[in-house]
Amino acid sequence: MxxxxxxxxxxxxxxxxxxxxxxxxxxxxxxxxxxxxxxxxGVTDQLIKAAESASQSNENYFQIIKNIEEKHLDLVKELIPILDQSSWLSFVKKHFNDIEDICNGIFVLGEFTDRIKDKITSYxxxxxxxxxxxxxxxxxxxxxxxxxxxxxxxxxxxxxxxxxxxxxxxxxxxxxxxxxxxxxxxxxxxxxxxxxxxxxxxxxxxxxxxxxxxxxxxxxxxxxxxxVSGMMTSDPRLVSDAKPIPEISYSEAMELSHFGAKVLYPPTIQPVMVKNIDLRIKNTFDPEAPGTLISHNLKKNDPENEPIAVGISNMSNIALLTLEGSGMIGIPGFSAKLFQCLSNEKVNVILITQSSSEHSITVAIHEKDMIGAKSAIDSAFEDDLKLKRLEPVKIETGLSIVALVGENMKSRSGVSAKMFGCLGNNGINIRAIAQGSSEKNISIVILEKDIKKAVNVLHEEFFESEIKQIHLYICGTGNVGKKLIQQIYDQNEYLKENLLINLRIAGLSNSRKMIFADKGIPENDWNDWNQHGEEASVEKFTREIISRNLRNSVFIDVTASSEVPNMYEKLLKKSINIVACNKIAASSGFENYRSLKSIARNHSCKFLFETNVGAGLPIIGTINDLIRSGDKITSIQAVLSGTLNFVFNNYNGSKTFSEVVAQAQKEGYTEPDPRLDLSGTDVARKILILAREAGYSLEFDDIENESFLPEECMKGNVQDFYQSLTKYEDHFKNILHQAKNNGKILKYVAEFNDGKAKVGLQHIAPESDLFHLYGKDNIVIFKTLRYSEQPLVVKGAGAGAEVTASGVFADIVRSV
Missing domain, CATH: 3.40.1160.10 (Acetylglutamate kinase-like)
Structure with missing residues (x-):
């Protein structure tokens, strides 16, 4: 049977x-x-609603009952042949008359007891x-x-x-x-x-x-x-990739249902478990689906290769009650007294955690029981509270419980570390932890607002290890931004297949418009995204990223904005990785630079800015590798501006200096305002960043800047700048001829030595490593304790949207 x-x-x-x-x-x-x-x-809820309305002297109860009655009468008419309908319609009407009589009594008495509730809901x-x-x-x-x-x-x-x-x-x-x-x-x-x-x-x-x-x-x-087609690895309303669990043990099912798996009422399992009766969960609307088998007699093919966990469950509207004080230490029966008073108040304790010093004990309960529980505790421990042996009960609300469940956890090491690590990397703070001695369940208490993110992070870590979803928020859609976006779409299949990561562009913003899409902006849509976006602001964009609270989030700054870096701290404190092409943060005041790196470290996230120097060249990465391996950088000599290198490689007298700069800007080598490049400001920022990454505490004002531009060129707007360049053409020709007359060429060089840095135009002889540097190439020459005689040289294209975008892309991959 x-x-x-x-x-x-x-x-x-x-x-x-x-x-x-x-x-x-x-x-x-x-x-x-x-x-x-x-x-x-919905009928049980409606019956309760009718009775509650009656108890509040609200005559609306009559209409509620009539609506429920009509629902049943319609059902009889649809299911039962006409010849048999009369008796069954009368049957329904008779019992709804009884329901109405009960509600009439409730209306008169104004009382709706649990006994009456059972009577009316049984219908x-x-x-x-x-x-x-x-x-x-x-x-x-x-x-x-x-x-x-x-x-x-x-x-x-x-x-x-x-x-x-x-x-x-x-x-x-x-x-x-x-x-x-x-x-x-x-x-x-x-x-x-x-x-x-x-x-x-x-x-x-x-x-x-x-x-x-x-x-x-x-x-x-x-x-x-x-x-639903069985128990799921997680709540499908929270996790779109939740999967049916083919089979599960009774104890695992008990744990999942206790901590919120809605498909099964927790007490259901006990009677059949005792008798060793198989329980199968099936889908009425997909009867051929296998569903989930819950049994004592599961066949394990290879226990070592079985999944660590079978599922994740969650429970919302949780409150934490903490009782602490010196009066608890070494007192026998204290916990028993606490749980007895909660039991007398019919408060269900969901989770318990106690410090090893016995100085405090914390219990998780439903928020609806919070006031009654506090009152019961205050009453039971009245004397201890008055004598200050106990602190007043602490209550925290707005919490949820997440439980990772699986019998195989007890035979695997590092499960807790894996669980807490992936949550910590996503900025999810754990308020309380409980793990039974059976090791079938690790339960944590977190903020309610983090529930979706936490469940998705855990599901990805334990059930979707094939592909890791990365959510990208790109600020800036100019030349570099467009190239980056296209590279992401072009390369994503490779990343999924070889690195097991899937990049989703979850948000885009420029100075005018912004748009969000949690499941990713499709490639076919991104070119005209700004026609559908909302009005943008850096603060709104940041606020929306934080409120969406998606796992594995990366913020990418490919702007030259001074406003965007002001948001870095907020994002890092939410454990959102930052990849910055923008140099302003890393070259800002030293304390701010150091603070951002410290915040990233403390919140288990990344702050990467490889493209701040040398576009896609591995310059900052090389410094970091040298420092981590115990080396020390003693000097740096570099040509760090693709713009200036392009300009002085192409300025030979056949074109005016102004024309060569305009060509550099047209080909995308300069900042929107070329003066940032030609004034040496950009190069100064770059050598400052390299010196800081090498471990030196420099400020921007410490860098000596030997400018070759007449002062007038720095006044007015960009148009005025170009007019000034034309006006001072003889000045620039004179600089060029001085170098040529000595058999040398012009390079704008950044130098760091003995803790000091300077930038300026230099005459470079043919024997120098800097001489044979063409087009937009950059070069950095490092001397270190290990590379003292033969320096370490990094050389290659140091400007251009394509290579800069590829450097940003590489940082994105490194961040995850």
Missing amino acids: KVLKFGGTSVANAQNILKVEDIIKKESLKNRVVVVVSALH GEFLSSNIITARLKSEGLNVFWMNSAENITTNSNFTNAKVHFEATEKNLLQFLNENQNQIIIAPGFIAKDEKRNSTTLGRGGSDYTASIIASSINADELQIWTD
Whole structure:
């Protein structure tokens, strides 16, 4: 014999009930079955709403009852043949008259007790099971209706009654022996106490009813039919990639359901677990799907290769209560007293953690129980609180519990480190931790606002190890930004296949528009994204990134804005990685530079800015490798401006200096304002950054800047600048001829030596490493303790949108 239970969504309407009928017909051909059904979807809540309205003297209860009645009358008309409808329509009307009478009494008395609540809510399952029985009879099936309330005996703890299993088992066995029909239909949720008062088994109690029946009759299998294809690795409403769990042990299922896996009512498991009866969760709307098997008899092919965890569950609306004080230390029975007072208040303790010093104990409870729990604790420990042996109870709200569950965790080392590491890397603070000695469950308490992010991070780490989702927020869509975006789209398949990462452009912003897409902006859409975006501001863009709170987030600054770096601190403190092409932050005041790096370290995230110097050349990375390996940089000589190198490589007298600078700007080698390059400001920033990365505490004002530009060139706007260049053409020709006359060429050189830095135009002889440097190339020559005689040289293209974008891209990959 098998027991099948169908939930509220499975019997929500006539169309769904016909699907249920097909499942019952198919199963009853092979087995005798007991079918337990819930109330029609939403009916129990509506019955409670009607009674509560009546208790508040709100006459609206009458209309609520009429609406529920119409729903049942329509169901009879759709499911039962016309010739049989009259009696069943009368049946429905009679019982809704009873419901109305009860609510009338509530309205007069203004009282809605738990006992009355059980009475009125029992009608939902009673009516649905009778109508379904009538439908099956009309189809000629061998079916009989069993009143669960007459056979399941409980105590008088209304709304959450405890079952008397011995009496219940005896009643059920007797009933099923006396009624040998192939199909037995029974209402879930409802029972009676020893005085024959209506009781219920708690919300979700229809699952429990089915389990009680299966246990009592030693059924071959219990099937819970619902609207999902089994238990899932996580809540699919939070994790789009959640997967059905093919099979799971009873203890694992118990842990998942206790901590919020909604597909199974927690008490359901115990009765069938004791009798070693398999439990299978199936989908009414996809009956061929295998579902989830819960059993003691699972076959493990290779335990070493089995997944570490089977699922992640979560529970919201949690409060933490902490009791601490010196009066707790070494006092026997203190914890017992605490839990007893909470038990007396009917407060369910979900999680417990206690310091090893016994100085404090923290419990997690439902927020709705918070006030009652505090009152009970204050009363029970009144004397200790007055004498200051205990501190007043601390209450924290707005919390959630996340539980990682799996029996294999006990045989694997490093599970906790893996769990806490991936959460920490995503800026998720853990408020409390609990792990049982069985090591089947690691439970943590976090902020409610982090729940979606935390569950996705854990799911990715433990169930989607093939591909890691990275969410990119790109600020700046100019030449470099456009090249970067295209490189991301072009290279993403390679990254997924070879590095197991998937880059999603989750946000774009320029100075005018911004747009967000948590699942990524499709390649076909990004060219015209700014036509659909909202008005942008750096602060709004940052605020939105933080509020979306997506895992593995990277903020990419490919602007020259002085405003954008002001947001770095906020982002780093939320453990959002930053990749900056923008040089302003790294060349700002030394304390700010050091603070940003420190914040990144303390919040387990990355602050990378390789392209600040040399575009895509591995210059900063080389410094970092040298320092980490114990070397010390003693001097740096470099040509760091692709712009200036391009300008002086191309300025030979055939074109004016102004024309060569304009060509450099047109080809994308200069900043939007070329004066930043030609004034040496940009080069000074670069040597400052290199010196800082080498471990020296320099400020920008410490750098000596020998400018070759007449002072007038720095005044006015960019147009004025070009006019000044034309005006001073003779000045620039004179500089060029002086170098040529000595057989040398012009290079704008940055130098760092003995803790001091300077930048300026120099005459370079043919024997110098800087002489043979063409186009937009950069070169950096490092002398270190290890490279003292033969310096270390990094040389290559140091400007251009393509190479700069590739350097940013490399930093993005490094950040994850």
